[in-house]
Amino acid sequence: xxxxxxxNGRNPVGPKVGMFTRFPPSKSxxxxxxxxxxxHLNSRFGIPVEVIRLVxxxxxxxxxxxxxxDLNPRWHMSAQFAAQRANRCDVALIQIDCHISLGxxxxxxxxxxxxxxxxxxxxxxxxxxxxxxxxxxxxxxxxVPSEVGRRRLEAAALPAARIEVIPHGSSLQAMEPRPLPRRxxxxxxxMEPGMGAERVVRALPLLDDLDPPxxxxxxxxADPFWTRSEASSYRSSLSAEAVRLGVADQIExxxxxxxxxxxxxxxxxxxxxxxxxxxTERACSRILTEAVSTGRPVVATAFPGAIEMLASGAGTTVxxxxxxxxxxxxxxxxxxxxxxxxxxxxxxxxxPGLGWDETARKFAKMILDVVDSSELVNETRL
Numbered sequence: 041x042x043x044x045x046x047x048n049g050r051n052p053v054g055p056k057v058g059m060f061t062r063f064p065p066s067k068s069x070x071x072x073x074x075x076x077x078x079x080h081l082n083s084r085f086g087i088p089v090e091v092i093r094l095v096x097x098x099x100x101x102x103x104x105x106x107x108x109x110d111l112n113p114r115w116h117m118s119a120q121f122a123a124q125r126a127n128r129c130d131v132a133l134i135q136i137d138c139h140i141s142l143g144x145x146x147x148x149x150x151x152x153x154x155x156x157x158x159x160x161x162x163x164x165x166x167x168x169x170x171x172x173x174x175x176x177x178x179x180x181x182x183x184v185p186s187e188v189g190r191r192r193l194e195a196a197a198l199p200a201a202r203i204e205v206i207p208h209g210s211s212l213q214a215m216e217p218r219p220l221p222r223r224x225x226x227x228x229x230x231m232e233p234g235m236g237a238e239r240v241v242r243a244l245p246l247l248d249d250l251d252p253p254x255x256x257x258x259x260x261x262a263d264p265f266w267t268r269s270e271a272s273s274y275r276s277s278l279s280a281e282a283v284r285l286g287v288a289d290q291i292e293x294x295x296x297x298x299x300x301x302x303x304x305x306x307x308x309x310x311x312x313x314x315x316x317x318x319x320t321e322r323a324c325s326r327i328l329t330e331a332v333s334t335g336r337p338v339v340a341t342a343f344p345g346a347i348e349m350l351a352s353g354a355g356t357t358v359x360x361x362x363x364x365x366x367x368x369x370x371x372x373x374x375x376x377x378x379x380x381x382x383x384x385x386x387x388x389x390x391x392p393g394l395g396w397d398e399t400a401r402k403f404a405k406m407i408l409d410v411v412d413s414s415e416l417v418n419e420t421r422l
Contacts, residue, residue: 054087054404055411058126058258062134063093063107066098067264067297069230069326070137070161076209078106080400087223087404091127092122094140098264113144113412123151130154130411142171155180155414157407163189165321169196176202180410183403188323188344204406208326209399211300214335214388217309217381222311222374226258228303229327230263231295233274236316236341239366241278245286246367254374259306307334309382314375315340320360322346333394337383339369354387
């Protein structure tokens, strides 16, 4: 077994990972993260990654390294052929998001002969936890991005020793606070029902005494799993609500998926980040992780993952159904310099631990531990 120094740059070649995942050019939320993790494992820690890419209906295929195979979830032999390829590696890393069928995962895992690491995008409530518990019987480790997710899996009778908490990685870094007066609010992500942007729209009239008035930039395009009409309907509803409330001139839609560099530039020109999901049971959020990593204060609805992430004071959570709470939190950070700088300082302190280098380092260590444990078991059997 190659011993890899996880503290330095390039290293000797380590165990080969077969990664089963969504992957670019897919526009799903998990695809870019999978790509960044694969690149970091290879370039930073010398762990080669071969990607078995799940191609959903309507998506285009990717060709060339690290993608070695595209898998069609509607072809009943897909799981078998994908597992045959993954079994040539030393470990299988399976990344699950909300659009991947657990039935497909069960078929894939049943065919694997190498150790399996299951990386879960989120654990939303007891139903998710129970379904994952069934898969866990055949995997070495389940990785979740939050302590909330760990607790839910433990409640579903998974042994704690088989659960690892590794936060979602962020490509964004902490930024210096902007000077007073602070008035720019920003939200980014897929423009879809559930995003919760209407909470900010409805809060703006309660801030009409601020001079200059707050401005709200909404950056994002439709989730590829929503139809064009569904996505258009959501944006239209936000626009209509803004007109009705008399705040249309304070809102700007930016209908594009930004590169990390462009998004960083947008955030640098903003003062406050809002993550206002409708969902009340989310255990984590990639966008929330990115938001905190920028060093900007964050206002979020009080879903469990936000309560955990902002517990240090890097931002604050508000009740899902209280426009007054949302407006009050926005007002506090835009007008109270002491509160703003305190939250910014605490977010900045968290930022290094949320970067991709740290996330990939934890994955690399876990992969090495899993492979070492598997080799020890095989030696014992011999």
